[in-house]
Amino acid sequence: MKIKTFIDQFFAFTQKEFFHILRDRKTLLVLIVLPITQLLIFGFALNSNLTEMPTAVLDLSNDPLSRQVVAELDASTTFHVIGRVNSMEEVDELFKAGKLSQAFVFMPGFEKSIKQTGTGNMQVIMDASLGINSSTLESHILVILLKFQQRMNADREIPIQIIPEVKMRYNPELSSAFHFVPGVIGIVLMLVCSMMASLAIVKEKESGTMEVLLVSPIRPPVIILAKLVPYLIVGMFNIVIILLISVFILKVPIAGNIILLFFIGTIFTLSSLALGIMVSVLTKTQRSAIIVSIAGLMLPAIVMSGFIFPLDVLSPAMRVVVHCMPVTLFISAARNIMIKGLGMVAVYRELIWMAVITVVLIVISIKCFKNRLS
Amino acid sequence: MEKVIEVERLAKKFGSFTAVDHISFEVYRGEIFGFLGANGAGKTTAMRMLCGLSKPSFGTGRVVGFDISRETEKIKSRIGYMSQKFSLYETLTVRENIRLYGGIYGMSRADIRKKMDLVLSDLGLSEERNTLVRLLPQGVKQRLAFSVATFHEPQIVFLDEPTGGVDPAVRRMFWELIYQAAANGITVFVTTHYMDEAEYCDRVSIMVDGRIEALDTPSALKQRYGVPGMQEVFYLLARKAQRKDG
Numbered sequence: 001m002k003i004k005t006f007i008d009q010f011f012a013f014t015q016k017e018f019f020h021i022l023r024d025r026k027t028l029l030v031l032i033v034l035p036i037t038q039l040l041i042f043g044f045a046l047n048s049n050l051t052e053m054p055t056a057v058l059d060l061s062n063d064p065l066s067r068q069v070v071a072e073l074d075a076s077t078t079f080h081v082i083g084r085v086n087s088m089e090e091v092d093e094l095f096k097a098g099k100l101s102q103a104f105v106f107m108p109g110f111e112k113s114i115k116q117t118g119t120g121n122m123q124v125i126m127d128a129s130l131g132i133n134s135s136t137l138e139s140h141i142l143v144i145l146l147k148f149q150q151r152m153n154a155d156r157e158i159p160i161q162i163i164p165e166v167k168m169r170y171n172p173e174l175s176s177a178f179h180f181v182p183g184v185i186g187i188v189l190m191l192v193c194s195m196m197a198s199l200a201i202v203k204e205k206e207s208g209t210m211e212v213l214l215v216s217p218i219r220p221p222v223i224i225l226a227k228l229v230p231y232l233i234v235g236m237f238n239i240v241i242i243l244l245i246s247v248f249i250l251k252v253p254i255a256g257n258i259i260l261l262f263f264i265g266t267i268f269t270l271s272s273l274a275l276g277i278m279v280s281v282l283t284k285t286q287r288s289a290i291i292v293s294i295a296g297l298m299l300p301a302i303v304m305s306g307f308i309f310p311l312d313v314l315s316p317a318m319r320v321v322v323h324c325m326p327v328t329l330f331i332s333a334a335r336n337i338m339i340k341g342l343g344m345v346a347v348y349r350e351l352i353w354m355a356v357i358t359v360v361l362i363v364i365s366i367k368c369f370k371n372r373l374s
Numbered sequence: 375m376e377k378v379i380e381v382e383r384l385a386k387k388f389g390s391f392t393a394v395d396h397i398s399f400e401v402y403r404g405e406i407f408g409f410l411g412a413n414g415a416g417k418t419t420a421m422r423m424l425c426g427l428s429k430p431s432f433g434t435g436r437v438v439g440f441d442i443s444r445e446t447e448k449i450k451s452r453i454g455y456m457s458q459k460f461s462l463y464e465t466l467t468v469r470e471n472i473r474l475y476g477g478i479y480g481m482s483r484a485d486i487r488k489k490m491d492l493v494l495s496d497l498g499l500s501e502e503r504n505t506l507v508r509l510l511p512q513g514v515k516q517r518l519a520f521s522v523a524t525f526h527e528p529q530i531v532f533l534d535e536p537t538g539g540v541d542p543a544v545r546r547m548f549w550e551l552i553y554q555a556a557a558n559g560i561t562v563f564v565t566t567h568y569m570d571e572a573e574y575c576d577r578v579s580i581m582v583d584g585r586i587e588a589l590d591t592p593s594a595l596k597q598r599y600g601v602p603g604m605q606e607v608f609y610l611l612a613r614k615a616q617r618k619d620g
Contacts, residue, residue, distance in 0.1 A: 005480040012477020016466060023465045023506075208459025215425045215455035215532075217447060218478045 013226035035188045042184040043250040052080040053101040061110035078140045102126045119161045181252045182334035183307035190272045197276025198293040200227045220369035235269035255341030271326035274361035281365045301327045375402040384433035393419040395584035409565045411581030438529045454528035458535040464508040479526035513544035533564040572604040587611045
């Protein structure tokens with residue numbers, strides 16, 4: 001009988017929270033649009049420096065025409081040839097060392113092919129972690145080659161055409177653009193979830209409805225869980241959108257299991273919500289809740305989660321502290337899955353920790369929830 | 375007569391300040407009990423202790439037969455409460471508010487539906503069931519809040535300045551609801567500033583500086599102080615107050 005009462009209370013309350021979210025257009029807008037715009041702004045902003053990209057040349061043809069093409073590309077502001085190499089292995093090594101953004105490869109007989117058929121192929125091997133920039137660079141190459149061809153074709157009867165074949169290749173050092181995307185996802189999800197949740201309870205304290213709830217037989221765990229559910233669903237919806245944007249607009253390929261990534265994202269969302277709920281329980285006004293969630297939650301998350309600075313720069317004690325922040329765990333796990341393509345074995349520790357932290361936060365919130373007015 | 379509230383030497387201290395100073399009184403079933411006092415006299419604090427919102431510093435009290443220090447959860451499911459702050463959700467419709475509170479008090483969906491039709495037709499709000507509460511006039515909101523507070527048929531309903539900020543005509547309509555509830559056996563415990571409302575109560579207590587200075591029927595009090603109205607009774611007692619407002 002008692003359990004049934006709890007369930008009835010839970011459903012009645014959850015339904016109410018859904019109505020709040022769906023009717024409050026401004027909040028809904030924040031919940032859906034903010035993460036999208038932030039992801040796009042961060043994603044593009046952190047990907048924009050495209051001058052003097054370090055380039056290696058493997059010219060197995062080594063004829064006047066291939067040298068001319070290389071000189072042409074090198075002369076542009078976009079590419080900078082850092083060296084000529086003699087084998088594919090050397091190209092690989094340079095990529096592994098994180099020294100290259102791309103390599104131009106000419107197979108033997110480049111000029112001969114052009115003279116005989118009018119077309120010649122060159123390979124462009126690109127660091128896939130350039131993300132959206134890879135397509136920008138590709139178009140730069142096409143423009144440079146087109147200008148070159150026009151010049152060459154001016155005094156030729158048969159027009160020539162150079163066809164670049166772009167091949168992507170992973171950069172195991174993870175030194176550039178892709179590295180940021182899991183971080184941005186973590187920060188954006190946390191921003192939206194903890195901020196929204198931090199208002200959930202304090203809002204009712206301000207409006208006066210909390211007093212009525214306190215006089216009613218509804219218990220704090222029911223209130224807190226019922227408040228979590230609708231935000232969790234919105235959060236999961238956000239994860240789907242964010243992953244779609246990452247893959248289709250920011251062009252970050254997800255190397256690992258997307259279901260696992262979604263699952264970890266969901267646990268992370270829950271932990272961010274729990275963090276926000278705790279702030280909401282402990283504060284008295286919406287204003288102080290916002291200040292606490294910005295200064296107390298977002299700043300450390302941005303500065304110390306490994307999003308901007310590598311965790312290695314922190315002192316060992318501090319490293320332990322930041323590993324108690326769910327966002328640090330999420331960013332590390334998301335990088336492992338998205339970029340390195342690792343599986344459950346590599347991320348289960350983060351997953352368990354996040355779950356433990358979430359439970360602890362929820363228990364603290366319930367314990368601190370004042371069942372009486374002071 | 376059956377007592378639904380019994381309070382003995384109940385006190386609440388905040389530091390060195392004694393908000394409620396060892397008060398004792400009883401309220402009987404079906405009564406409309408007016409709990410009067412100037413701002414800062416301690417009536418809201420006293421009422422909060424009765425509802426289980428605040429722990430007494432001293433003294434004992436029983437509400438609907440349960441101890442107000444130890445059995446607050448049992449009390450909560452048997453009382454209704456309407457505060458001076460508006461207690462409904464503005465962005466929910468009339469129906470959704472009723473459904474929510476019905477659910478919180480553990481009523482079944484079928485019971486809620488049945489009772490809702492009754493209550494809404496009583497209030498003349500059958501047509502407005504899908505209107506957002508925000509869009510209703512203030513007087514209608516307050517009457518709805520009262521109906522929601524008594525929706526689960528509590529034994530006592532506590533009203534903390536329920537008619538604040540509305541005109542006398544609307545207050546009159548509100549009091550019709552109170553009489554109706556009392557006629558149905560719900561005990562009404564009401565705090566108010568308005569002395570015309572004090573006249574409507576079966577008995578009133580007047581708090582001054584945390585103590586109950588007078589407790590009787592309005593007519594007995596007027597007779598005792600030899601004045602024509604409750605306004606004068608209140609004035610005679612309240613001017614003894616040492617505390618400032620607030």
